[in-house]
Amino acid sequence: xxxxxxxxxxxxxxxxxxxxxxxxxxxxxxxxxxxxxxxxxxxxxxxxxxxxxxxxxxxxxxxxxxxxxxxxxxxxxxxxxxxxxxxxxxxxxxxxxxxxxxxxxxxxxxxxxxxxxxxxxxxxxxxxxxxxxxxxxxxxxxxxxxxxxxxxxxxxxxxxxxxxxxxxxxxxxxxxxxxxxxxxxxxxxxxxxxxxxxxxxxxxxxxxxxxxxxxxxxxxxxxxxxxxxxxxxxxxxxxxxxxxxxxxx
Amino acid sequence: xxxxxxxxxxxxxxxxxxxxxxxxxxxxxxxxxxxxxxxxxxxxxxxxxxxxxxxxxxxxxxxxxxxxxxxxxxxxxxxxxxxxxxxxxxxxxxxxxxxxxxxxxxxxxxxxxxxxxxxxxxxxxxxxxxxxxxxxxxxxxxxxxxxxxxxxxxxxxxxxxxxxxxxxxxxxxxxxxxxxxxxxxxxxxxxxxxxxxxxxxxxxxxxxxxxxxxxxxxxxxxxxxxxxxxxxxxxxxxxxxxxxxxxxxxxxxxxxxxxxxxxxxxxxxxxxxxxxxxxxxxxxxxxxxxxxxxxxxxxxxxxxxxxxxxxxxxxxxxxxxxxxxxxxxxxxxxxxxxxxxxxxxxxxxxxxxxxxxxxxxxxxxxxxxxxxxxxxxxxxxxxxxxxxxxxxxxxxxxxxxxxxxxxxxxxxxxxxxxxxxxxxxxxxxxxxxxxxxxxxxxxxxxx
Numbered sequence: 001x002x003x004x005x006x007x008x009x010x011x012x013x014x015x016x017x018x019x020x021x022x023x024x025x026x027x028x029x030x031x032x033x034x035x036x037x038x039x040x041x042x043x044x045x046x047x048x049x050x051x052x053x054x055x056x057x058x059x060x061x062x063x064x065x066x067x068x069x070x071x072x073x074x075x076x077x078x079x080x081x082x083x084x085x086x087x088x089x090x091x092x093x094x095x096x097x098x099x100x101x102x103x104x105x106x107x108x109x110x111x112x113x114x115x116x117x118x119x120x121x122x123x124x125x126x127x128x129x130x131x132x133x134x135x136x137x138x139x140x141x142x143x144x145x146x147x148x149x150x151x152x153x154x155x156x157x158x159x160x161x162x163x164x165x166x167x168x169x170x171x172x173x174x175x176x177x178x179x180x181x182x183x184x185x186x187x188x189x190x191x192x193x194x195x196x197x198x199x200x201x202x203x204x205x206x207x208x209x210x211x212x213x214x215x216x217x218x219x220x221x222x223x224x225x226x227x228x229x230x231x232x233x234x235x236x237x238x239x240x241x242x243x244x245x246x247x248x249x
Numbered sequence: 250x251x252x253x254x255x256x257x258x259x260x261x262x263x264x265x266x267x268x269x270x271x272x273x274x275x276x277x278x279x280x281x282x283x284x285x286x287x288x289x290x291x292x293x294x295x296x297x298x299x300x301x302x303x304x305x306x307x308x309x310x311x312x313x314x315x316x317x318x319x320x321x322x323x324x325x326x327x328x329x330x331x332x333x334x335x336x337x338x339x340x341x342x343x344x345x346x347x348x349x350x351x352x353x354x355x356x357x358x359x360x361x362x363x364x365x366x367x368x369x370x371x372x373x374x375x376x377x378x379x380x381x382x383x384x385x386x387x388x389x390x391x392x393x394x395x396x397x398x399x400x401x402x403x404x405x406x407x408x409x410x411x412x413x414x415x416x417x418x419x420x421x422x423x424x425x426x427x428x429x430x431x432x433x434x435x436x437x438x439x440x441x442x443x444x445x446x447x448x449x450x451x452x453x454x455x456x457x458x459x460x461x462x463x464x465x466x467x468x469x470x471x472x473x474x475x476x477x478x479x480x481x482x483x484x485x486x487x488x489x490x491x492x493x494x495x496x497x498x499x500x501x502x503x504x505x506x507x508x509x510x511x512x513x514x515x516x517x518x519x520x521x522x523x524x525x526x527x528x529x530x531x532x533x534x535x536x537x538x539x540x541x542x543x544x545x546x547x548x549x550x551x552x553x554x555x556x557x558x559x560x561x562x563x564x565x566x567x568x569x570x571x572x573x574x575x576x577x578x579x580x581x582x583x584x585x586x587x588x589x590x591x592x593x594x595x596x597x598x599x600x601x602x603x604x605x606x607x608x609x610x611x612x613x614x615x616x617x618x619x620x621x622x623x624x625x626x627x628x629x630x631x632x633x634x635x636x637x638x639x640x641x642x643x644x645x646x647x648x649x650x651x652x653x654x655x656x657x658x659x660x661x662x663x664x665x666x667x668x669x670x671x672x673x674x675x676x677x678x679x680x681x682x683x684x685x686x687x688x689x690x691x692x693x694x695x696x
Contacts, residue, residue: 016274016310041275044327048313052338191274195253 005055006030007081011064011121012091014041016190017140020209021088026053028213033081034059035073036091064091064117065109074124086216087125088138089118094192100154107154114158119165126169129178136179136216139166143184143224146233149249170221181215182222186229201226250278257305260555261294262562263624263653266301266686274310276327279416280386281306286685287416289356290331293363294565295653296686297411303684306416308358314338315419322424328358328383328417333549335424336541341495344424345482345541347379353546358417363650364409364610366601368458368480368545375605375612377408379422386416388682406673408607411649413683413693414674429494431483432458432544438531442473442583446576446616449477449600457481458544462530464523465596465620466516468587473580475598476530480544488538497540504552508560514623516590557594558623564653566633567611567619569601570645575616578643582618582636589632593620608670611648619651630654637663649687657692667693 008025010018013034022032026049034042034049034057042059050057058080062073078084093113095106122137129135144152145159163182170180187193187202203226215223224230239247250271258265270288273279279287287306288298298305308329316325322344324335332346333353339345350365359365360376361383373379382396385407393415395404407414437454439445445461448454456479463475485494548554555563570578579598586593597619601612622629637659640647646663647655661667674694681694688694 014275038275038277041277044276044313044315047315051314051317191250191272194272195251195270 006085007033007083008086008088009033009035009077009081009084009125010088010090011035011062012089013045013059014038015090015092016205017185017188017208018088018090019045020205020207021090021138021212022049022209023053023206024209024213025086026055026057029053029055031056031081032058033077033084035062035077037061037063062121064121065112067117067120070117070121070124074121074128078128083132084125084128084135086136086138087122087129088140088212089122090140091118092140092142094152094155097150097152097154110155111158111161114155115161115165118162122165122169126173126178130173130176133177135177136181137166137169137173138181138183138212138216139163140183140185141166143186143229143233146184147237147244151249179216179219181212181220183212183215184222184224184229184233186224186226186232188225201228252304257288257291257299258562259294259296259298259653260292261564261651261653262555262558262560263564264296264299264686265562266296266299268300268303268305270305270307272307272310276311276313276418279306279308279311279418280390282390284682284684286683286688287358287412289329289359289362290354292352292355292359293411293650295651296690297363297650297652298359299686300684301686308356308416311418312356317342319344322426323381323421324424325419325421326357328356328361328420330357331355332357332360339424340427340430340541343426343428343495345427345430347423347425348373348376349545350376351546352549354549357420357422358412361408361417361420362410362412363648364605364607364612365650366612368460368599370612371455371459371600371602372457374602375408375607375610377605377607377610379424380408381421381423383407383420384418385414386418388415388678388680392418393677402673403677405606405608406670408605409610409649410607410670411609411687411693412685413688414677415683427482428485429483429488430497430541431488431492431494432480432539432541433483433487433536434478434480434533434539434544435536436530436533437477437479438527438534439473439475439477441471442475442576442580445473445475445477445598449598449616454479455600459600461598462526463583463596463598463618464520464527465583465586465593466520466523466590472583472587473598474527476527478530480539483538492538497542502550502552505554505556508556510559514558514594519594522594558621559625561624563621563623564629564633565619565621565651566636567617567648567651568636568640568645569611569613569615569617569648570640570643571613571615574643574645578639578645579616579618581639585632585635585639586620589628591622591629591632593622595619595621608666608673609649609664611646611650613646615645617648619648634659649691652687655691657690660691660693671695 046057046059100106142159144156285304312329458480461475
């Protein structure tokens with residue numbers, strides 16, 4: 001249990017993983033600001049967290065893909081929450097690979113949300129935390145960003161960009177007391193994976209949320225969730241390209 | 250949203266049917282544009298939450314608390330919230346469920362759709378009696394607010410309506426104030442059925458909660474021997490010194506890892522168990538303190554206890570008979586049962602209070618008997634058909650939330666208000682957007 005309640009901004013708060021993470025922070029007594037596009041759902045989620053955990057929960061609309069709105073948005077959050085101690089970027093968008101191959105607008109949207117928008121909003125938050133000289137940024141990336149595979153490479157390359165951005169941000173902020181945590185989830189039991197074939201050892205979003213909070217408390221840099229994905233991806237990353245290119249992955 | 254084909258069953262694990270399941274993460278995903286039935290925790294026993302080769306929408310993730318007033322005990326929540334979650338959140342603040350069935354692993358929506366009752370039905374009525382209002386997503390996708398004053402016919406058709414009027418989205422209802430998480434319990438032995446009825450009807454001894462466990466293998470002069478169990482919420486000053494009122498600690502739960510062989514429960518093992526249980530529990534005639542989990546949910550501590558009945562599953566037969574005909578009818582049922590030497594591991598007898606107004610609600614003033622019977626031997630369903638005849642003759646009915654096999658004619662005879670229900674269904678859902686295996690079996694919807 002941490003000493004005093006933190007003020008935490010959750011971006012893309014209506015996803016199952018974000019809900020699990022918000023619940024894990026609320027369990028510690030932290031105050032939350034839930035941000036996303038579905039305002040009606042944000043309202044329901046905010047009520048839920050405040051009834052269940054007796055914490056203060058604000059909420060407001062943000063479109064991660066709308067970079068021009070981010071500066072005003074972050075200053076609004078700062079004044080409503082009374083400061084920001086931590087940020088969780090859970091906003092993400094995945095279109096089916098075949099659909100995206102047929103419609104480039106879907107590729108653009110994946111890049112706009114997962115990569116461009118993420119950099120824009122996190123830049124705003126990073127400046128704020130750097131000035132304060134404390135705090136944390138959690139970026140939820142993906143194992144799909146570790147190596148491009150034919151089944152998912154538009155999404156994967158956007159997440160690879162995010163992973164590289166987070167690593168650079170960590171490098172920049174390490175001297176200023178700000179932690180940057182890259183989270184790479186494997187299979188999590190969410191709407192994104194429900195009903196898909198070939199799922200195994202699926203983690204619950206509540207569990208993933210608790211592990212994210214633990215990784216923040218331990219000031220970790222990069223975590224794979226569940227942990228064994230580190231080893232699965234270690235193997236996948238080390239398959240020589242001449243072999244890898246022939247695999248059906 | 251993606252779907253998954255799954256072999257589904259109710260809690261009785263009979264029947265098993267292939268359904269197309271959907272699992273929305275939020276309330277806006279509860280409605281499908283194609284025919285569907287919603288399913289909460291899957292704790293109805295038969296085919297109420299099944300839709301063979303059709304859509305089943307799982308509501309388990311649509312479980313947000315929306316508002317809780319600590320002063321008045323009024324709670325508003327999404328229908329996927331379970332009673333267990335409500336207890337976790339509200340009991341430490343001094344509020345408990347107004348009515349609870351024998352498991353807390355059920356959803357709020359399920360409690361309304363089956364209009365569940367508890368051990369306090371004779372005093373407080375069914376679950377719906379505490380419900381102020383709910384919102385219902387109907388066939389065209391629009392949302393209807395339903396209460397006793399607004400859309401009251403839809404309200405009455407949805408209570409006990411087995412999910413066939415629409416998807417219950419948000420529920421507003423009133424909790425009951427309690428001083429502690431403990432229960433003062435007291436048992437009485439009843440040597441036979443007559444004594445059991447007398448004890449259940451005696452208002453001087455009957456408590457907030459009263460139920461009888463009945464040994465349905467006992468025959469002859471022991472027929473209907475029972476342990477009558479009373480209980481009421483303990484006041485904080487009744488607790489032993491040092492016991493904090495709301496701290497009952499985490500309960501150890503275990504899980505049945507696999508199916509029991511189907512011969513494990515037979516008339517010999519069950520009558521042995523019953524004899525021991527009758528003596529041991531019947532001896533607790535002085536009031537004793539127990540807690541809410543142990544008192545209301547004894548079986549919840551064993552996850553998957555339904556595996557006890559083997560791979561083929563079991564059916565629960567629960568009927569209610571009106572006060573005037575109940576004794577004779579239940580005596581008759583028990584005779585049939587003990588003559589067949591079918592072992593019901595769990596048999597419960599309880600007095601019920603007046604009807605709730607739900608057009609398809611189960612409870613009526615009288616006595617209810619619940620039996621768990623493993624699906625085994627071809628004469629089981631013939632026996633249950635004979636029990637139906639006894640129930641119909643007595644003017645009673647069987648509980649749809651437990652049912653997997655009732656015939657259409659028997660259903661019509663047991664639920665005289667089904668024509669009123671059909672009129673509402675016809676008006677708000679003429680194309681049977683909400684449909685289930687049970688609805689088709691019972692002819693609840695126009696084919």
